[in-house]
Amino acid sequence: MEAIGVKLWQALVSGLSVGSIYALIAEGYYITFITTGALNFGQGEFLMIGALFGLTCYITLGFPYAVAIFGAVLLTSLMGIGLERIAIRPVMRHALSLSWVLSTVAVSIILKNAAVQLWGPEQIKFPSPFGAGVVHIGSAGIFPQELFIIVAAIGTVIALQVFLKRAVLGKALMAVAFNRNAAAVMGINVKRMVVLAFVLSSALAGIGGVLVAPITFAWAYMGTVPGIKAFAAAIFGGLENPIGILIGGLVIGLLEQVFGIINSNIKEGITFLTVLLILAIRPSGLMGRKEIKKV
Amino acid sequence: MRAPVFAFAGPRQYALTALAAAGIFVLPIVLDDPFFILVLQSLAYLFIVALGLDILVGWTGQISLGHAGLYAVGAYTTALTSTKLGLPFWLSAPLGILLAAAFGALLALPSLRAKGPYLAMVTIAFGFMAEVTANRWSLTGGPMGIMSIPGPTLPNGREMTATEYFWLIGAVALACQLLAINLFRSRIGRTLLALQASEVAAETVGINVYRYKVLAFVLSSVCAGIGGVFFAHQNGYINSDSFVFAFSVSTLTSVLMGGSGTVFGPLVGSVILNLIPTVFASLREYQLYVYGAIMLVTIIFLPRGIVGSLRQLRAFQRFRRTPQMATPDSAALDFARKPMGDGAVLAVRRLCRSFGGIRALDNVDLAIKPGTVHGLIGPNGSGKSTFVNVVSGIYRSTAGRIELGGTVLLRLAPHHMAQKGITRTFQSIRLFTELSALDNVMVGFHLHLKAGFFANLFQTRHAVDEETAFRRKAMALLEFVGLSDRAFDRAQNLSYGQQRLLEIARALAVRPALLMLDEPAAGVNPTELQELARIIRKIKNAGVTLLIIEHHMELIMGVSDVISVLDFGQKIAEGDAAEIQRDAKVIEAYLGAPAISKAAEFHA
Numbered sequence: 001m002e003a004i005g006v007k008l009w010q011a012l013v014s015g016l017s018v019g020s021i022y023a024l025i026a027e028g029y030y031i032t033f034i035t036t037g038a039l040n041f042g043q044g045e046f047l048m049i050g051a052l053f054g055l056t057c058y059i060t061l062g063f064p065y066a067v068a069i070f071g072a073v074l075l076t077s078l079m080g081i082g083l084e085r086i087a088i089r090p091v092m093r094h095a096l097s098l099s100w101v102l103s104t105v106a107v108s109i110i111l112k113n114a115a116v117q118l119w120g121p122e123q124i125k126f127p128s129p130f131g132a133g134v135v136h137i138g139s140a141g142i143f144p145q146e147l148f149i150i151v152a153a154i155g156t157v158i159a160l161q162v163f164l165k166r167a168v169l170g171k172a173l174m175a176v177a178f179n180r181n182a183a184a185v186m187g188i189n190v191k192r193m194v195v196l197a198f199v200l201s202s203a204l205a206g207i208g209g210v211l212v213a214p215i216t217f218a219w220a221y222m223g224t225v226p227g228i229k230a231f232a233a234a235i236f237g238g239l240e241n242p243i244g245i246l247i248g249g250l251v252i253g254l255l256e257q258v259f260g261i262i263n264s265n266i267k268e269g270i271t272f273l274t275v276l277l278i279l280a281i282r283p284s285g286l287m288g289r290k291e292i293k294k295v
Numbered sequence: 296m297r298a299p300v301f302a303f304a305g306p307r308q309y310a311l312t313a314l315a316a317a318g319i320f321v322l323p324i325v326l327d328d329p330f331f332i333l334v335l336q337s338l339a340y341l342f343i344v345a346l347g348l349d350i351l352v353g354w355t356g357q358i359s360l361g362h363a364g365l366y367a368v369g370a371y372t373t374a375l376t377s378t379k380l381g382l383p384f385w386l387s388a389p390l391g392i393l394l395a396a397a398f399g400a401l402l403a404l405p406s407l408r409a410k411g412p413y414l415a416m417v418t419i420a421f422g423f424m425a426e427v428t429a430n431r432w433s434l435t436g437g438p439m440g441i442m443s444i445p446g447p448t449l450p451n452g453r454e455m456t457a458t459e460y461f462w463l464i465g466a467v468a469l470a471c472q473l474l475a476i477n478l479f480r481s482r483i484g485r486t487l488l489a490l491q492a493s494e495v496a497a498e499t500v501g502i503n504v505y506r507y508k509v510l511a512f513v514l515s516s517v518c519a520g521i522g523g524v525f526f527a528h529q530n531g532y533i534n535s536d537s538f539v540f541a542f543s544v545s546t547l548t549s550v551l552m553g554g555s556g557t558v559f560g561p562l563v564g565s566v567i568l569n570l571i572p573t574v575f576a577s578l579r580e581y582q583l584y585v586y587g588a589i590m591l592v593t594i595i596f597l598p599r600g601i602v603g604s605l606r607q608l609r610a611f612q613r614f615r616r617t618p619q620m621a622t623p624d625s626a627a628l629d630f631a632r633k634p635m636g637d638g639a640v641l642a643v644r645r646l647c648r649s650f651g652g653i654r655a656l657d658n659v660d661l662a663i664k665p666g667t668v669h670g671l672i673g674p675n676g677s678g679k680s681t682f683v684n685v686v687s688g689i690y691r692s693t694a695g696r697i698e699l700g701g702t703v704l705l706r707l708a709p710h711h712m713a714q715k716g717i718t719r720t721f722q723s724i725r726l727f728t729e730l731s732a733l734d735n736v737m738v739g740f741h742l743h744l745k746a747g748f749f750a751n752l753f754q755t756r757h758a759v760d761e762e763t764a765f766r767r768k769a770m771a772l773l774e775f776v777g778l779s780d781r782a783f784d785r786a787q788n789l790s791y792g793q794q795r796l797l798e799i800a801r802a803l804a805v806r807p808a809l810l811m812l813d814e815p816a817a818g819v820n821p822t823e824l825q826e827l828a829r830i831i832r833k834i835k836n837a838g839v840t841l842l843i844i845e846h847h848m849e850l851i852m853g854v855s856d857v858i859s860v861l862d863f864g865q866k867i868a869e870g871d872a873a874e875i876q877r878d879a880k881v882i883e884a885y886l887g888a889p890a891i892s893k894a895a896e897f898h899a
Contacts, residue, residue, distance in 0.1 A: 033412070087591065094598040098358055101415070102551060105544050106590035113583035228419060228540070235416040265431040272420035272427075276405070279417055283408035 004261075009140035011257040017146040017215070019253020020153035024208045025230035026237075026245045027157050028201030031164075033239050034177035035197040038088055038100035042108025043205045044227020049111060050076050050209025051218040052119045055126050058210075065129035065210075072206040080202030083107055084195050108223075115220035123222075128214035145214045152211055156204065157246055173197060232275045238288025248286065312473065319465035323458040332457045333529070338569055339464040340525035343471050345549045345565035347518020350475070352547065353555030354484060355511040356491030357406055358415050360543045361422030365402075365516045367429055367538035369395040369523025374441045374533055375434070384448045384528060391527075392520040399516025403509040422543050430535035440534025447528045464525050471518065474752055476558055478514075481751035481758065482737070482744055487511055488556075489727040489738045496725035499687055500805050501713035501742040510748070552593045554600025563601050621733075621782075623774045624767035630803060630837035638701060640665045640840045641686070641717075641809050646695035648678075648685050655681040657864035658695070663809065663857075668831065668841045670855030672848075672875075674884055678864040679844045680722060683811050686842075687719045688712035699808060714742060716808030720798040720815060722844075728787035732778055732797050735786050736769040739804025772800045776830055792823035799830065809840050816847040828854055852876070860884065 025047060029039040040046070050072035058068035087107050091099035130148060134141035164170040175183040176193040184190050209223075216222060233252045237244030252271050260267035278286055323332045344366060351357045373391035376382040382390070398421075405417045429435045436442075447455045447463065455463065478484050486507055490497040494504050527533050545568060553564020568589075575585050597604045639662035648656040655678045663669045673679050684690040686697060688709035697704045699715050707715070727735050744765060746758035773779045776796040781789055786797060795815055802810055815831075816824055824847070831854045835841060845851040851858065852872040860868040860875060862884040868875055875881055 039412070087595075090595045091598070097411075098352070098547075098551065099594050099598065101358075101360070102544070102548050103591055103594045105548075106587045106594065109583050109587035109590070113581070113587065117580060224540070228423070232416060232420065235413055239412055265427075268427040268431065269424055272423045275416060276420050276424075279405055279409050279413060283405070283410070284413060 006138075006140045007261050008258070009138065010142060011261055012254065013140075013142045013146050013150075015254035015257035016250060017149040017153075017253070018212075018257065019233075019250040020150050020157075021208050021212045021226065021249075022230040022233040022253055023157055023246045023249025024153045024204050024211075025226065026234035026249055027160055027242060028204040029231060029234045030239060030242055030245050031160070031173075031204075032197045032201045033234075035173060036088065036092060036194055037097075038092065039104075039231075040083060040198070040201060040205075041101055041104040041231075042083075042111060042223075042227070043201070043230060044223030044225070045108040045111040045115075046076050046079060046202050046205035046223070047209040047212070047226060048115060048218075048220060048223035049079065050206030051126065051213035051222060052115060052124075052209075052220075054206075054210035055119075055124060055213065055218045058129075059127070069207060069210045072210045073203045076202040076206030076209075077199045080199040081195055083202065084198040088194075088198065108227075112220055112223075119218075119220060121220060123217035123219040126213035126218045143215060149211045149215070153208070154246070156207055157242070160200065160204070161242055169196070229271050232271050235285055236275050236278050238285030240289060241285070241287040244285060244287030312469070315469055315472075316466075319462065319469060322465075323461045329457060332461055334570075334573055336457070336461045336464050336525070336529050338566055339461065339468045340522045340529075341546070341549075341569050342562055342565040343468050343518050343525075344522035345546055345553070345561040346471055346475055347515040347522075348546050349550045349555055349561045350478075350487075350518070351511050351515040352550055353557070353560065354479065354487040354491065355508065357508065357511065358411075358547075359402075359418040359515070360415050360540070360547065361402070361418030361420070361425070362515075362519050362546050363538045363540065363542040364418075364422040364425030365395050365398055365519035366523040366526070366542065367425045367535075368398050368516075369520030370527040370533050370538070371429060371435055371441070371523075372520075373524045374444045374527045377445050377528075378441060378443065383452070384445070385450055388524045388528075391524040392517055395516045395520025395523065396513050399512045399514075399519075400509055402516070403512035406508050406512065407505045418543075419540070422538075422540060426535050426538050426540075429538060436534065438534060440532060440536075442532050444527050444531050444533065446531065460529065467521065467525075471521070472562065477754050478752055479558060481754065482741075482746070482762065483510075483748060483751050485730065485734055485738055486741065488730060489735075492727040492729060493725040495689060495709070496721065496727065497738070498709035499689075499713055499718050500739045500801065501710050501718075502738075503710050548590050551600055552590070552597075554597075554603035554606075557600065557602040557606065560600050560602040567601070621763070621766040621770045623770035623779060624764070625771040625774065627764070627768050628771050628775070630806065630834070630839050639663055639698075640700060641842070642698040643686065644696050644698075646682070646685060646697065647693045648681055648690055649693045654864045656685065656692075656695075659861070659864070659866050661859055661866065663840055663842060665840055666835065666838060667856040668835050668843060668854050670851040670858035671842060671844045671861065672846070672851055672858060673861035676863075677861040677884075679861055680813060681864075682861070683719055683813050683842070683844060686712075687717055687811060713805055713807075716806075717811070718802045718805040718807045718809075719811040720795070720802050720813055722813040722817060724791075724794045724798060726786040726794055726797060726801075728785065730786060731783050732773060732786055732789065732800075733766065733769050733782040735797055735801050736772050736804050737765060739772075739801035740765050740769065742805060769804065772803055773797075775803070775833070776800045777826060790823075792819045792827075795819060795823075795827070796830065799834075803834065803839070807839060809842060810834065811842040811844075813844050814846065815843065816845055816850050824850065 025043050028043055033039045053075050054068040054072040057063045057071040058065055087103035088100060091103050128145040130144035135144050164174055172188045173193045173196055175188055176190050180190055229252060233248040234245050236252060237248030252274065255270050255274060256267050259270045322335060326332065344362065348359060348362055351359050369391040372394045373387040376387040376390055402421055406414055409417050430438055447460050449455060486502055490502060490504050490507055498504055549564040549568040550561050552568055553562065554560030571586055571589060572582065575582050578585060641663040643659060643661040646656050646659045647654065659682065671679050671682065681690065685692050688707050688711065691706050699717060704712065704715055727738060744761060746761050750758040770779060770782060773782050776799055778793060778796055781793060786794065789797060815827060819827060828850055831841065843851060855872060857869065858872060858875045859866055860881050867880045867884060868878045
């Protein structure tokens with residue numbers, strides 16, 4: 001009985017930390033989806049680049065962890081500008097609404113190849129700045145990095161919301177999301193706001209990479225699955241609802257870890273099963289808006 | 296004499312088919328290298344998968360990023376039944392295809408409600424579940440997969456040679472391509488393209504959108520299943536590594552690269568994309584760069600895909616099929632359904648519809664007499680459009696009842712309403728923009744075309760004759776609204792007024808008992824307006840009962856036998872044009888109370 005309790009505690013903390021990473025990436029989907037109707041299917045690869053570049057800053061160059069985070073954010077932000085320019089802007093004119101799916105996947109394939117060449121195909125250990133030891137809470141052993149992830153990731157998600165609700169730039173971005181043409185008429189540079197959305201989205205993935213790498217590994221193939229699970233989290237909560245997305249990320253993270261105690265096979269499938277169930281009941285996610293047919 | 300299956304048989308189609316068949320026969324003999332024959336086999340079955348995906352993506356406008364899952368169902372089913380149950384190839388293969396089709400139907404269930412990224416997620420989730428299941432389940436061999444799958448055998452039990460197997464796959468691929476062409480150009484393809492353009496409009500002419508989406512998913516899955524089956528027996532060994540998300544992505548890429556919604560797009564796209572690894576094999580670690588770059592460049596610079604873009608080039612225009620002319624057959628036109636007794640065509644009692652706290656329709660009673668034009672007017676926001684939306688089944692009524700010729704229609708879906716004889720046009724035009732004017736009307740005939748799926752697939756005599764007869768009817772309807780010279784133009788290239796007339800022609804094709812026109816004069820220029828009034832009278836004379844919503848007073852007063860006025864969801868007046876113009880409540884609703892007292896002063 002005792003053992004189950006300990007496992008449950010650990011699963012709870014791991015679930016929240018993994019879940020908050022999903023939420024972090026998924027908020028990136030949210031911010032570009034509301035402004036352009038597109039999202040970066042390569043978010044996971046941006047996370048991977050963030051992790052590997054962070055590793056280079058932290059270990060190879062010996063900078064502090066905070067600087068590594070900053071470096072990763074800087075690089076992924078720049079990549080966000082490039083992504084918007086190369087893979088989003090040219091295809092958003094197209095009649096076919098699917099083009100962005102494949103153009104962003106194409107970029108992610110190229111990034112993966114680049115990562116293999118720059119950092120090699122092996123899993124690289126990313127030492128946690130908080131050490132490898134565990135903290136004991138009751139009888140459960142928990143990595144301090146996990147606690148740090150929860151605080152940092154959820155903190156970032158909240159900071160993003162404050163930025164969007166309070167800052168002039170953030171409000172301008174939200175205006176574009178509500179009504180692109182009206183925003184343009186009010187003097188907002190829509191193009192620049194779209195770039196900003198992709199920069200923010202990419203930066204979130206970059207932060208996520210440096211945060212998560214110490215509890216996984218850093219390597220070229222680390223991003224794909226979290227990227228897709230984060231998409232599942234966004235869909236679970238409702239792509240247009242940031243609160244729903246945060247909940248979605250945490251719920252999916254928790255479900256995975258808790259079911260992981262029972263059976264590792266269930267752990268792999270539970271995310272997708274949950275999303276299918278939710279969509280069967282609510283076709284635009286848990287907290288998504290109900291669509292009213294306009295005729 | 297027209298051979299079956301060759302629907303649009305001209306010398307060109309026979310020649311191309313013969314050439315393709317000859318190519319399939321000769322290629323493995325000429326190349327005669329085990330590696331190349333293997334590549335050819337893969338190209339052929341991957342093409343079949345891409346073709347199937349295009350039915351979903353290019354024709355129907357749905358998305359799937361989970362085709363790897365369907366491909367896996369086909370592969371694992373045939374692998375398991377042939378290794379564990381010892382079923383021969385010709386039994387295990389159809390089983391695999393059948394099961395893939397069943398999963399496709401299942402996958403279609405959420406597709407009616409989930410759209411865009413949500414539908415993408417459904418398919419992604421399905422793909423991942425399939426991969427995880429294959430990887431973890433003991434039955435599917437776990438991560439080790441299934442080994443020593445028997446090679447394909449001939450019915451007499453002898454194992455096929457690689458060349459023979461390629462011939463089989465090639466023949467199936469050729470058959471799939473031919474049948475796909477048949478379907479695409481038949482009523483089935485037209486219906487799928489129509490619901491891609493506007494689901495709501497498709498429903499109002501009687502198309503059961505959901506059934507057609509399921510059909511598209513099932514057809515697509517059959518193709519994926521065929522691919523999976525061929526793959527399993529080619530390799531002799533499968534494990535979950537072959538059924539990953541990347542497979543779904545690359546299949547979708549090949550469709551878009553070739554040109555989705557074009558007849559030969561999937562062929563071109565899948566051949567090019569799947570040859571990349573072979574051609575650039577020497578690049579090794581740079582291979583994914585090339586792959587990603589080619590993907591990116593084609594998507595950016597060839598938005599319609601290779602075939603789609605080539606088709607737009609002038610030099611290729613002459614390869615286009617010239618549209619089959621049809622002489623209008625006005626004699627065969629029968630506009631209205633049989634009159635249903637002497638009572639009202641439509642009788643609406645105490646109809647209510649609320650949105651949140653707002654009562655858009657508040658106990659509306661309305662009766663429309665057969666053979667009349669009934670006008671429905673009222674200020675903006677008075678509930679006119681809501682009325683049409685409820686009666687056409689797009690919105691559900693909150694309370695009240697709708698009767699058509701004495702039968703109660705209780706909360707029916709739009710396509711059921713169309714079956715019963717109620718159809719409509721739209722205030723914001725909803726045509727099937729990519730289809731020709733003629734095809735728009737042909738979609739309108741949906742409820743009257745009887746040839747079924749297989750008749751269309753194999754282009755039986757029945758299906759072809761029916762199509763020809765209805766094309767002549769469609770031409771007659773276009774002539775009726777004055778659009779016969781635009782029959783082969785795309786709907787989106789017509790002028791605004793012409794588009795409104797085309798919507799009317801499409802609705803007439805339904806043979807409605809009641810035709811509702813929602814602001815037919817909006818945006819129409821004065822010349823076209825006179826034409827519109829003339830056509831409305833012609834429709835009435837043909838025996839169709841009409842309900843018209845309109846703000847254009849001259850038109851509505853001119854054509855209506857009876858006019859009802861709505862204000863804040865309630866009927867405030869009813870009568871002929873003269874009565875309505877005198878009605879104090881109507882003047883108040885339009886101009887406000889002070890205007891009435893002023894008018895009274897003026898008259899006094």
